[in-house]
Amino acid sequence: MxxxxxxxxxxxxxxxxxxxxxxxxxxxxxxxxxxxxxxxxxxxxxxxxxxxxxxxxxxxxxxxxxxxxxxxxxxxxxxxxxxGLIDSHTHLNMYKTGSLHEFEGTTWEEIGARAAAFAQEMLAMGFTTIRDMGGAHVGLKNVIDEGLLDGPRIYAAGGFVSQTSGHGDFGMLTQRKGETNMERLEIARVVDGRDEVLEGVRRNYALGAVYTKVMVSGGVTSLKDPIYASQFSDDELSAAVETAEDWGSYVAVHVFQNPDLKRSLELGVKVIDHGLNISEENMKLLVEKGAFFSPNLTALAPEALLHPAHQDPDFPSTKKFMTLREQSTNLTAYVKKYKPKMVFNSDYVLLTGVPYRQCMDFTKFHMAREFGNFWALQTLTVNGGELAKLTGPGNPYAEGDLGVxxxxxxxxxxxxxxxxxxxxxxxxxxxxxxxxxxxxxxxxxxxxxxxxxxxxxxxxx
Ligand SMILES: [Zn+2]
CATH class of the missing domain: 2.30.40.10 (Urease, subunit C, domain 1)
Known part of the structure; x- marks a missing residue:
């Protein structure tokens, strides 16, 4: 009393x-x-x-x-x-249904308007901050911060950095580097070799990025790369890390494969996104390095098997998804044992409206079911706020702490x-x-x- x-x-x-x-x-x-x-x-x-x-x-x-x-x-x-809640892995500019190839026929106006709708959706769910993990620059953030549109605070990575035929090379097979809509719009940066990585990452910072997202392993939704593919050489990845550090910030990687996870941590990457099949050795290394762990955990839920996209066993993404699940049986045990600094990662693309809401609502539940409510709430609040600070002197919201x-x-x-x-x-x-x-x-x-x-x-x- x-x-x-x-x-x-x-x-x-x-x-x-x-x-x-x-x-x-x-x-x-x-x-x-x-x-x-x-x-x-x-x-x-x-x-x-x-x-x-x-x-x-x-x-x-x-x-x-x-x-x-x-x-x-x-x-x-x-x-x-x-x-307010913090989602540390979103894609504002991918709030659209269909396949990745449809972005080739979508105008900037529509992508931008969809991103605005996404921002409103997130704030209505109580997300007051998001870390956009690739695709968004600061245009929408500026409009929100000016008070013209309702939405969360946005930490933008700029165009996601991918090698040719990597997880961020979304063009059709007939399209070569530089020929895709996603590259023209600077949502994706397809770059090869140290010089192009330097140029692409530097260009992102010029457009207002506050950290860098690099694809270093194959992905599930992308169509040109197998899930087991290792992407970018050490030299290329180091070029991205050096540039991010030049701007006082950090690199986060899209990664699944353990050799890529290990070399990322050793080369100075500060956030491991995905990493569902992380080995015990790499989980130890991640904690030792003080890196953040941002797994899109819901992919491992039993309920994920009912995902409409995964009902055709011959669909390439379904095969990759199933392989990944088979390799990822120990994640929960390693998290409980080593207690990494973990953040909430929704990472839904190609979904809008009701199905998007269903995914988000379930993701929160699944995080709590696996690790307990307190753990889940910390990923959604204080941990996301701590991660936001890694953007260093470029932190657009440095006046106070977030997530507490x-x-x-x-x-x-x-x-x-x-x-x-x-x-x-x-x-x-x-x-x-x-x-x-x-x-x-x-x-x-x-x-x-x-x-x-x-x-x-x-x-x-
Ligand atoms: Zn993502």
Whole structure:
């Protein structure tokens, strides 16, 4: 029980009023909430004060503010206040159904409009930050940050960096390097040899990328490369790492094969994306190096076998998918044993609307089913926020921390009905995937969504 009522008098605090800078900053006080702060495995009885776009105070004692036009007091009705969610692997510019080849006939206007729809979709699900893992530059981010469009914060990789016939070479067999729409639009960079890698990665940074994504193994959806293919030489990969480091940032790799995983870590790659079939030796190495692990875990769920795309056993991607699953039986055990810094990775492409929502909702559930709610929530919050900082001096959101509820952090806040540490469904998770009841964009159990101090949704009343 909290007995003391602490009255905060803003009159005496010029900085809290923002008086020195002219216009006073907006104040929001959240009371009557239980706080999941991102790092503690239980809910805390706290009041949370937001000033402008940052969290100003997280108090054990009840807070009170003097009511002015500038002040909003929100009674959380005993619900859970938690950090906005972070998805550390999305593809804004691939929010489209069909096959990869259809991008060859899609205009930039449509791809851009679809990305805007995707951004709105993500914010409506409570994702206040995404790390876009290739394809997006900062055009859409700028529009969102300017307040013209609702969407999450975006950490953009720029065009994904692939060798010829690699996982990011999406053209048809008749198209050679430089001839594809994806390259013209700079969504993909097909580069070979050290010089072209340097040029491609440098070009990404010029367009606003804050880190680099490189494909170093075969992939499931791509059509020109077998899953076992090793991609890029050490020299080429090193060129990407050196360039990223020149910009004060890091390289994340799309990787499946263990030899590629090992050499990536040894060459200075900081984030392993996918890596579902990681060996025990490589998991140890990943933890030793302090790298982040970003597995698209849902591919290994039993429910994934029901994926409509995988119903034809002769379809090339299905064969690759099945091979990968057969090689990836120890992932959960290694994660539990070595506890890598792990982030949430949805990585859905070629899906929109209801099927997209079903995948996302199930992915949250599956993460919690495999590793427990606290672990899943950390991947979705504090761990994603820590990963965001790897972008170094180019970090576009360096004013505060992301993924945590603490003083000085960005005011990216959800209020959800129920305790997500006990029931992951309160953040929109679903134990059903393909058979799930179709839902609208809105997630009803998320009652409030605040990003950067601005309230985008409030159904508490
Ligand atoms: Zn991806």
């Amino acid at each position: 909290r007995k003391l009522l602490l009255i905060i008098c803003f009159i005496g605090s010029a900085s809290w009023l923002g008086a020195q800078s002219g216009t006073p900053k907006k104040i929001t006080l959240f009371t009557n909430v239980q706080v999941f702060d991102g790092t503690t495995d239980r809910l805390l009885n706290r009041d949370v004060l937001v000033e402008g776009n940052l969290i100003k105070a997280v108090s054990e004692e009840p807070l009170a503010v003097i009511q002015t036009d500038n002040v909003t007091i929100i009674d959380g009705q005993g619900m859970t206040l938690m950090p 509820i603490k003083e000085g952090a960005y005011a990216d806040i959800l209020i959800v009905e129920g305790n997500p540490l006990e029931d992951i469904k309160v953040i929109g998770a679903s134990d059903k995937w393909f058979g799930a009841e179709p839902r609208e964009q809105d997630v009803p159990s998320i009652k409030l969504i605040m990003k950067d101090g601005k309230i985008y949704k409030n159904t508490l009343e």
